Amino acid sequence: MYPQGSQTGGENYYELPQKPKKQYSLAITSFVLSLLPILLSVFCCCCATNSVAVNGFIICLLLMTFLALFTGILSLISHRGGTGFAVSGITVSILMLFPLIFSLICVNTPYYKDMMKFTEHAQEYVDDYDRTGEVPEDFEKYKDPKYDDVWKSMGFDSFDGFYGDFIARYKAQNAWVLDPSASSSRSESSRAESSESRAETTTRPANYGETPITI
Numbered sequence: 001m002y003p004q005g006s007q008t009g010g011e012n013y014y015e016l017p018q019k020p021k022k023q024y025s026l027a028i029t030s031f032v033l034s035l036l037p038i039l040l041s042v043f044c045c046c047c048a049t050n051s052v053a054v055n056g057f058i059i060c061l062l063l064m065t066f067l068a069l070f071t072g073i074l075s076l077i078s079h080r081g082g083t084g085f086a087v088s089g090i091t092v093s094i095l096m097l098f099p100l101i102f103s104l105i106c107v108n109t110p111y112y113k114d115m116m117k118f119t120e121h122a123q124e125y126v127d128d129y130d131r132t133g134e135v136p137e138d139f140e141k142y143k144d145p146k147y148d149d150v151w152k153s154m155g156f157d158s159f160d161g162f163y164g165d166f167i168a169r170y171k172a173q174n175a176w177v178l179d180p181s182a183s184s185s186r187s188e189s190s191r192a193e194s195s196e197s198r199a200e201t202t203t204r205p206a207n208y209g210e211t212p213i214t215i
Contacts, residue, residue: 055104072089122170
């Protein structure tokens with residue numbers, strides 16, 4: 001009979017208790033989810049042109065941020081390891097909450113909705129103003145005297161002056177988008193002019209002793 005934990009050779013065969021393996025999945029998930037709204041917000045700014053789509057997109061980013069915050073806190077509470085990832089995910093999520101909430105508020109203001117409406121139907125508004133020279137009914141509300149100080153701060157006497165200047169600037173910056181036919185005619189005329197210039201400078205090779213003739 002040998003005492004428990006020993007062998008005939010006197011060697012101790014007790015095994016040391018193994019440390020539980022740490023799981024970093026929650027911490028890494030929190031960190032990745034906290035970064036996704038930053039990357040996707042760039043896509044939203046560049047591609048979204050509809051107020052409803054922008055609104056839904058921001059809500060999705062908010063849900064993603066809250067999920068990153070939740071998984072990071074859960075990882076710290078459960079002591080699963082990956083403290084650095086968890087803390088980073090929580091910090092980035094908290095910092096992202098404020099601009100996302102502010103953006104959601106701005107998107108739902110009437111000014112932003114009117115701006116998006118103009119962007120969606122820019123050609124119609126520009127053609128209507130070129131034809132009538134008047135502010136459309138959709139934006140008549142900005143003629144209210146309570147907005148006069150806003151237009152005067154921009155250097156205009158009224159909203160009519162602001163709208164006319166805005167249309168002119170928009171046409172100058174988006175000429176190729178608003179009038180594709182004009183761009184095609186310009187390109188055709190430029191090609192014709194270039195061909196004429198090439199034709200004018202073309203010379204016929206002369207034989208020995210003759211002067212070259214320009215065609």
